[in-house]
Amino acid sequence: MSDAPLPIETRELSKTYRLGFFMNRKVRALQGVSLSVRPGEVYGLLGPNGAGKSTTIKILMNLVQASSGEARLFGQPSQDCAARQEVGFLPENPAPYEYLSGAEFVRLAGSLGGLFGRELDRRVAETLGEVGMEHAASLPIRRYSKGMIQRIGLAQAIVTRPKLLILDEPTSGLDPVGRRQMRDLVSAERARGTTVLFCTHIIPDVEALCDRVAVLVSGKLVKEGSVRDLVTSQVPLVELVIEGLGLSQVRALGEPLQFEQEIGQRVTVRTDDAAGQRLLRAVLSAGGRVAQLSPARFSLEDLFMETVAGAKQKVGGEIN
Amino acid sequence: MIRVFASLAWNGFREARRNRVSVVIAAFTLALVGASAVMADVTVYTMRRVVTDFGLGAMAILLSVMAIFLSSGLLTREIERRTIFLMVSRPVSRGLFLVSRLAGNMLTLGAMLLVMSAVFFLQLIVFGISPSAPQLIAAGVLWFELLVLTSFGFLMSSFSGQVTSSVVTVGMFFAGHLANDMYELSARSKSEVVRAAGKAVYYLLPNLERLNYRGAAAYEVTPPLGEVFQSALYSVGYSTVLVALAILLFNRRDFR
Numbered sequence A: 001m002s003d004a005p006l007p008i009e010t011r012e013l014s015k016t017y018r019l020g021f022f023m024n025r026k027v028r029a030l031q032g033v034s035l036s037v038r039p040g041e042v043y044g045l046l047g048p049n050g051a052g053k054s055t056t057i058k059i060l061m062n063l064v065q066a067s068s069g070e071a072r073l074f075g076q077p078s079q080d081c082a083a084r085q086e087v088g089f090l091p092e093n094p095a096p097y098e099y100l101s102g103a104e105f106v107r108l109a110g111s112l113g114g115l116f117g118r119e120l121d122r123r124v125a126e127t128l129g130e131v132g133m134e135h136a137a138s139l140p141i142r143r144y145s146k147g148m149i150q151r152i153g154l155a156q157a158i159v160t161r162p163k164l165l166i167l168d169e170p171t172s173g174l175d176p177v178g179r180r181q182m183r184d185l186v187s188a189e190r191a192r193g194t195t196v197l198f199c200t201h202i203i204p205d206v207e208a209l210c211d212r213v214a215v216l217v218s219g220k221l222v223k224e225g226s227v228r229d230l231v232t233s234q235v236p237l238v239e240l241v242i243e244g245l246g247l248s249q250v251r252a253l254g255e256p257l258q259f260e261q262e263i264g265q266r267v268t269v270r271t272d273d274a275a276g277q278r279l280l281r282a283v284l285s286a287g288g289r290v291a292q293l294s295p296a297r298f299s300l301e302d303l304f305m306e307t308v309a310g311a312k313q314k315v316g317g318e319i320n
Numbered sequence B: 001m002i003r004v005f006a007s008l009a010w011n012g013f014r015e016a017r018r019n020r021v022s023v024v025i026a027a028f029t030l031a032l033v034g035a036s037a038v039m040a041d042v043t044v045y046t047m048r049r050v051v052t053d054f055g056l057g058a059m060a061i062l063l064s065v066m067a068i069f070l071s072s073g074l075l076t077r078e079i080e081r082r083t084i085f086l087m088v089s090r091p092v093s094r095g096l097f098l099v100s101r102l103a104g105n106m107l108t109l110g111a112m113l114l115v116m117s118a119v120f121f122l123q124l125i126v127f128g129i130s131p132s133a134p135q136l137i138a139a140g141v142l143w144f145e146l147l148v149l150t151s152f153g154f155l156m157s158s159f160s161g162q163v164t165s166s167v168v169t170v171g172m173f174f175a176g177h178l179a180n181d182m183y184e185l186s187a188r189s190k191s192e193v194v195r196a197a198g199k200a201v202y203y204l205l206p207n208l209e210r211l212n213y214r215g216a217a218a219y220e221v222t223p224p225l226g227e228v229f230q231s232a233l234y235s236v237g238y239s240t241v242l243v244a245l246a247i248l249l250f251n252r253r254d255f256r
Ligand SMILES: Nc1ncnc2c1ncn2[C@@H]1O[C@H](COP(=O)(O)OP(=O)(O)OP(=O)(O)O)[C@@H](O)[C@H]1O
Pocket: A017, A018, A019, A027, A028, A029, A047, A048, A049, A050, A051, A052, A053, A054, A055, A056, A092, A315, A316, A317, A318, B256
């Protein structure tokens, strides 16, 4: 690896929100989260509601101060405003100034990011095109729908062509076309060498876009790795679709089943490879028919469900 | 940095314009016209005094209310509406953001002051009264009074909500105008504690009467320019301290 500083690096990051009049109620939103994002990679942050994804991002953007631990952007402490020079940020539910038009807001964001003159004009026009907002760009943001605001939020994040994009639920509120555009946009950014960190609940997006993912549960990092490794590290299963036998009859054949389902005349089961072969033979000799035998794709979604269930997640951080 | 400052300050001015602060100017103009209709037959001397008194007074009240309204709660409002996320996530420090927003407010108030003064002087001319230096000074120094109010509003807004900060800023406005009186009252007290408290309050509170040259204008007294300059400097110094405090508090705040 080169010794260029990592776009994002956090060490033992913790955040405890103190609430109530005497600050005696505590919510532990993050507990010792260490992660690093390498240059040029797309990194997905997954986790159930209240897991601490937004909190992590807010600490990176210096909107919230960590209770302990440290966060660095390109090697600089996230508290320094110079660390944000090369960063574009889309918060969850972005709120641009409503009295401005979309174009005016993107222009303001560009000028705060250091653009000016012709360059600024050019980038504003380009960016509005990229997010498909050129038609409504002169309308006041007050008149925008949620998805339109989301698009303007995205536009202001990419207007300066940052080296690092941090996106908090970028597809929330977007229509299917917008979601596809969002995915294309992230792919395009990756192709340009931009590093992207984003969090989302839409796992297909993660599978399609991310090089690596981290799963946060209750403020703790419970899994991190490349999408491919995480998915293929699981034991491969096969799926059998059986006709002519009821579920109870299939069960009676005595093979261990990971998954079972009976719809109408069809029974679908999953099991490991060896048991699958034995089951196939048993079904046939019991007078059933195997309509289909296929490798069961173990998806990131399954992994996610399993991880969350394993961590015994209550929604949100620890409250005491 | 200058560019960032200018963009943010200009944006603040634009915000005020779009939120129709011009209504306040219209109200001021109407008040002046209405008032002059009431005074049909008075001597020129009385008229000069009354018109000056009323015009400058109305200007001061309206603009002070504006200053308090625009500044107190501004930061908290930005946090509550989450508009601030998209601003301070730029390579812009919170301090610079705060100072630029304050400059935007002062630009707005300055522009309003200019327009109102123009209306005021126009009215004088219509009445056949020639504008004078004391009136000009009174109007100019008003801006420095507004600077103190605005800085105080920002300080309050850096840690408390809209309601608290406007109530406290209004309180400060009155106390600041009564600072002299309170000092003198307490100085006459027999109690040591009251006297000490009076002194403390006197030195802590901004002395807003020091920035009030409206009485002098009504009576056509030209204040010495050195003194006017000192008053302006006092206002800038006092505001700097307030803003420094505001930045200190604001820097520690979590936005969530
Ligand atoms: N302002 C706040 N005050 C107190 N607790 C908070 C605050 N903001 C967040 N929390 C707590 O911190 C924890 C993590 O919240 P966070 O917003 O980071 O979750 P998230 O992973 O982004 O969830 P979601 O998927 O719902 O957006 C939650 O338990 C939440 O209750």
